Amino acid sequence: MNTERPDGSVRAASARSYLMCRPAHFDVTYSINPWMEPSKPTSAQVALEQWKRLHDTFIGLGHDVQLIEPVPGLPDMVFAANGAIVVDGKVLVARFRHAQRIEESEAYLDWFGRGGWSEVRQAEYINEGEGDFLCVGGEILAGTGFRTDVRAHDEAREYFDRPVVSLTLIDPRWYHLDTALAVLGEGDVMYYPAAFSAESRSILAERFPDAILADEADAAVFGLNALSDGLNVILPRQAVGLAAQLRERGYRPIGVDLAETLKAGGSVKCCTLELRAEAI
Numbered sequence: 528m529n530t531e532r533p534d535g536s537v538r539a540a541s542a543r544s545y546l547m548c549r550p551a552h553f554d555v556t557y558s559i560n561p562w563m564e565p566s567k568p569t570s571a572q573v574a575l576e577q578w579k580r581l582h583d584t585f586i587g588l589g590h591d592v593q594l595i596e597p598v599p600g601l602p603d604m605v606f607a608a609n610g611a612i613v614v615d616g617k618v619l620v621a622r623f624r625h626a627q628r629i630e631e632s633e634a635y636l637d638w639f640g641r642g643g644w645s646e647v648r649q650a651e652y653i654n655e656g657e658g659d660f661l662c663v664g665g666e667i668l669a670g671t672g673f674r675t676d677v678r679a680h681d682e683a684r685e686y687f688d689r690p691v692v693s694l695t696l697i698d699p700r701w702y703h704l705d706t707a708l709a710v711l712g713e714g715d716v717m718y719y720p721a722a723f724s725a726e727s728r729s730i731l732a733e734r735f736p737d738a739i740l741a742d743e744a745d746a747a748v749f750g751l752n753a754l755s756d757g758l759n760v761i762l763p764r765q766a767v768g769l770a771a772q773l774r775e776r777g778y779r780p781i782g783v784d785l786a787e788t789l790k791a792g793g794s795v796k797c798c799t800l801e802l803r804a805e806a807i
């Protein structure tokens with residue numbers, strides 16, 4: 528499964544392992560980001576159907592998908608990306624900022640605790656997992672500004688023994704790093720510049736001079752809340768501008784509809800936690 532690019536290089540998919548959580552108890556009962564409006568009707572049934580299509584898309588692409596049991600009363604638990612960061616088989620479980628999500632950590636500690644991972648521990652500082660930590664190459668990009676405490680960046684650097692690059696988010700609509708930036712492949716990302724502080728924008732421009740830049744319309748439909756396996760890029764199907772740019776760069780965009788979870792401020796990436804390295 529690969530596509531050759533005009534310059535002769537090749538985009539290639541590699542099999543991934545993901546953790547997901549069925550939105551069995553999905554609802555918007557509180558508001559902790561600007562997208563959440565508890566007065567708007569939601570349907571756990573529709574959320575489940577849309578989520579199932581995302582799940583089946585991953586399976587169809589040959590990826591492994593593990594499931595964590597949803598807990599009643601934790602409607603945001605569908606956003607598995609927030610549960611932890613998993614790198615080199617080591618797990619750093621989240622510590623949530625908002626009271627409404629704090630109990631989710633327990634479920635992740637329990638799930639990873641039973642899985643035979645080399646090391647599992649809960650973050651000491653507020654840390655919303657892969658919502659704010661994204662691996663690119665050997666490095667970890669880390670977001671702060673709304674959720675994750677900047678001290679959690681140092682904690683992750685020490686725990687994973689990897690370089691961590693801090694980035695500051697400045698617009699509450701893009702409150703997690705994974706709503707404003709997506710990793711496409713080794714050293715390749717796409718992002719929405721206006722979501723970042725001026726300093727972070729220069730860091731990104733310097734590190735990723737060839738990055739795909741999203742416009743506000745694509746960023747506002749969560750087009751950057753995407754997941755790439757190196758070739759296939761699963762993203763909200765409304766993000767048509769990004770899909771076209773991805774195609775031009777030799778990626779295969781695959782649009783999915785996650786309109787229901789979007790009401791809680793989350794899409795493809797938020798629903799998916801990447802499990803990097805095998806359990807022992």
Ligand code: ARG
Binds near residue numbers: 608657
């Ligand atoms: N309602 C959830 C929250 O505000 C959405 C989380 C989205 N997850 C993500 N990885 N961006 O916490």
